[in-house]
Amino acid sequence: GESVGLHLPTLSVQEGDNSIINCAYSNSASDYFIWYKQESGKGPQFIIDIRSNMDKRQGQRVTVLLNKTVKHLSLQIAATQPGDSAVYFCAEGRASGGSYIPTFGRGTSLIVHP
Amino acid sequence: DTGVSQNPRHKITKRGQNVTFRCDPISEHNRLYWYRQTLGQGPEFLTYFQNEAQLEKSRLLSDRFSAERPKGSFSTLEIQRTEQGDSAMYLCASSLVPGRETQYFGPGTRLLVL
Numbered sequence: 001g002e003s004v005g006l007h008l009p010t011l012s013v014q015e016g017d018n019s020i021i022n023c024a025y026s027n028s029a030s031d032y033f034i035w036y037k038q039e040s041g042k043g044p045q046f047i048i049d050i051r052s053n054m055d056k057r058q059g060q061r062v063t064v065l066l067n068k069t070v071k072h073l074s075l076q077i078a079a080t081q082p083g084d085s086a087v088y089f090c091a092e093g094r095a096s097g098g099s100y101i102p103t104f105g106r107g108t109s110l111i112v113h114p
Numbered sequence: 115d116t117g118v119s120q121n122p123r124h125k126i127t128k129r130g131q132n133v134t135f136r137c138d139p140i141s142e143h144n145r146l147y148w149y150r151q152t153l154g155q156g157p158e159f160l161t162y163f164q165n166e167a168q169l170e171k172s173r174l175l176s177d178r179f180s181a182e183r184p185k186g187s188f189s190t191l192e193i194q195r196t197e198q199g200d201s202a203m204y205l206c207a208s209s210l211v212p213g214r215e216t217q218y219f220g221p222g223t224r225l226l227v228l
Contacts, residue, residue, distance in 0.1 A: 008154055032215070043118070043205050043219030044157065089156045096162075097169050099145065099211045104156025 008087060010109045019077040021108045023090030028071060032093030032100050035064060035075045038107070039086045047075070047088075077110075085112045118220035120206050126226045127196055134192045135223045139208030146189050147217060148181055149205040150174065157205050163189060164211070196227045 013019050025033070031052040036044035048059045050066050050073075057064050063076040073090050087107045093100030119138045127133050139146045145164050149157035160179070161171045165186035175181075178196075183189040193200055203224050207217040 034215075041221070043207070043222050045219065046216045049215070091156070093215065097164065097211070099209065100215045101147070101159050101162065101170075102157075102217070103159070106154075107156055 008107050008109045010111060012111045012113065013080050015080060015082060015112055015114050017080055019075075019080045019084070019110060019112075021075045021077075021088050021090075021110065023073040023075075023105055023108075025071050025073060025090070025092050025105070027092055028068075030092040030094075032095075033064070033066060033073055034091045034093060034100075034102055035062075035073075036089045036091060036102075036104070037084075037086045038089065044089060044104075049093075080110075080112050082112045082114055085110055118206055118208055118218055120204075120220040120223050122223060123221060124224050124226075126228065128228050129196060129198060131196055132192065132194045133196055133225065134190050135204055135206075135225075136188060136190050137206030137208075137220060138188045139206070140210075140218055141187075143208035143210050143218075144186070145209045145211050145217075146183055147207040147209075148189070148191050149207065151203040151205055151222070152201075160191075193225075196225075198227050201225055201227045 034049045035047040038044045050057045050064045061078045065074045089104045089107045091102030091104045147162040148160040151157040163183040178194045181191045203222040205222045207219045209217045
């Protein structure tokens with residue numbers, strides 16, 4: 001579960017394992033979701049997105065699963081590498097002016113041990 | 115480097131002073147966004163521009179904050195009469211609309227108000 005204050009939920013894995021990062025969203029009308037990776041001292045980096053008319057989308061080593069029934073999103077990272085260590089944010093896309101503005105969740109810290 | 119750039123990367127100021135940050139988006143991108151991120155939280159949307167026009171402002175953007183994008187290229191974010199609560203990372207992102215919704219983030223400007 002989530003911690004209060006400054007402490008992010010943390011997932012620790014061994015190099016080579018698969019990682020699953022979970023996210024619950026609040027707005028049942030949301031139709032676009034994005035996962036971002038943020039390394040220390042850097043801005044968020046787009047990883048993968050998914051629209052609500054899909055329940056799964058795959059990228060390179062990453063898969064996003066969407067369960068609209070329970071308003072849950074997950075990011076699966078295959079064969080996790082030390083370079084995957086970062087904070088991962090899921091975001092709901094809020095429609096604005098023909099595009100989307102992401103509303104970010106709190107984030108999960110992924111620590112990959114060599 | 116053809117990514118989003120922000121200057122300065124760090125700014126320390128005393129309470130009550132004014133500060134200005136600059137963002138240079140990816141050159142062909144017509145949309146530019148400003149976000150604020152505090153420690154342990156995801157980025158929060160502040161405002162965005164399409165070309166020169168400021169299309170949306172968050173309620174987080176108090177009257178001490180002003181953003182401009184005079185020529186539709188770079189943007190500035192000014193905070194007047196800074197308060198300690200303004201201490202945060204200020205992130206800029208850009209995107210091309212219509213087209214992919216992907217926002218590309220800069221490295222941010224970290225502001226510390228003493």
